[in-house]
Amino acid sequence: MKEELQVFMEYNLQWFAKDGNGGEKTEPATARKLQEARKEGQVAKSQELNHAIGLIALFLILKVFISYIGETLFGSFALYYNKVPDIINESVGGLSIFSASRLINSTLLLLLQVLAPVFLVGFSVSILINIVQVGWKVTTKPMKPKFSKLNPLNGFKRIFSKDSMFELVKSIAKIGLILYVAYSSIRGHQDELFLVYDIPLMQVVLLVGSIVIGAGLRISLVYLLIGIADWFYQKHKFKEEMKMTKQEVKDEFKNTEGNPEIKGRQRSKMREASQRRMMQNLPTADVVITNPTHYAVAIKYDANQYSAPIVVAKGENFLAMKIKEAAKEHKVEIVENKPLARMLYANVDVGEEVPPELYQAVAEVLAFVYNLREGR
Numbered sequence: 001m002k003e004e005l006q007v008f009m010e011y012n013l014q015w016f017a018k019d020g021n022g023g024e025k026t027e028p029a030t031a032r033k034l035q036e037a038r039k040e041g042q043v044a045k046s047q048e049l050n051h052a053i054g055l056i057a058l059f060l061i062l063k064v065f066i067s068y069i070g071e072t073l074f075g076s077f078a079l080y081y082n083k084v085p086d087i088i089n090e091s092v093g094g095l096s097i098f099s100a101s102r103l104i105n106s107t108l109l110l111l112l113q114v115l116a117p118v119f120l121v122g123f124s125v126s127i128l129i130n131i132v133q134v135g136w137k138v139t140t141k142p143m144k145p146k147f148s149k150l151n152p153l154n155g156f157k158r159i160f161s162k163d164s165m166f167e168l169v170k171s172i173a174k175i176g177l178i179l180y181v182a183y184s185s186i187r188g189h190q191d192e193l194f195l196v197y198d199i200p201l202m203q204v205v206l207l208v209g210s211i212v213i214g215a216g217l218r219i220s221l222v223y224l225l226i227g228i229a230d231w232f233y234q235k236h237k238f239k240e241e242m243k244m245t246k247q248e249v250k251d252e253f254k255n256t257e258g259n260p261e262i263k264g265r266q267r268s269k270m271r272e273a274s275q276r277r278m279m280q281n282l283p284t285a286d287v288v289i290t291n292p293t294h295y296a297v298a299i300k301y302d303a304n305q306y307s308a309p310i311v312v313a314k315g316e317n318f319l320a321m322k323i324k325e326a327a328k329e330h331k332v333e334i335v336e337n338k339p340l341a342r343m344l345y346a347n348v349d350v351g352e353e354v355p356p357e358l359y360q361a362v363a364e365v366l367a368f369v370y371n372l373r374e375g376r
Helices: 031-039 047-090 097-134 152-159 162-187 201-241 246-257 260-284 318-329 338-347 356-375
Strands: 287-290 295-300 310-316 333-336
Touching: 047 097, 047 201, 162 201, 260 295, 260 310, 260 318, 287 318, 287 338, 287 356, 295 318, 295 338, 295 356, 310 318, 310 338, 318 333, 333 356, 338 356
Parallel strands: 287 333
Antiparallel strands: 287 295, 295 310
């Protein structure tokens, strides 16, 4: 008979867990993880929404200032065009490089003066919408080079990932929708475009500018709807990506709050020390008021030291039994008063004075105890 060879291999159940160590990511991200992600520049924001609002602001500015921009550019063109012969005549041997550069520089300066407000508004709106989406917190960490991004394998994974496929489909749908809106907007002005050969140049510029701006605003509004939908998607995607496993939550809690087992042991030791001090002070008590089985509260009154009776010890169940045993051992009177015992235990901590509303009840118990002592 052949002997069977049995091989025993130790294995870890975490090998079969989803999403690595700790299992599946089912827990919402903690505030600490979101804060760390924020420091790394990982936030939920939509670039589509930024672009859409930026385009709307740009076309609105152009719609307001198109007449001023057109008149300024045409007037400047005529002015500089008329200056060219004078500049050539002033230069020896025709138009010099210096004269040409001076003319170009003045032209560029004029263009900058005309278009600067448009670009300034667009830039300001872009910054504002970013602040509205994610708040104001500047970080340079996303700009730092990461050598992991140079890995070709990781690059291929990113290209063929689910997110990349979604972005591709979204881009194709976005381009198709924008082309359709642009075509339908321009098509409605086709009769006007056939008249451009019969009207002055300035009117042509204003007409074409009006058509382009109108189409741009319609495209921007459609783009805005896409941006809003993308913003909700990015929020959902970020929330899912930030989820944590139960083990990660436990580890983070240990790192931030300390190990619960250690803290539990510390609290237990502190409780024991407090109980030892309490039992040491018990012999000085005048009376122990009991429930009689559930609660026990030891009261002490010294008119020279305190303005009211104080609680020197209290406990319930097992600790109450220990207090009563210690009271018998040190010949401290034990008085049964169920309502008063419950009220004292629930409302007065060890070392605190009895509240005024319980003065009468406690005074009656103390008077009873003092009468017993005098009788003895």
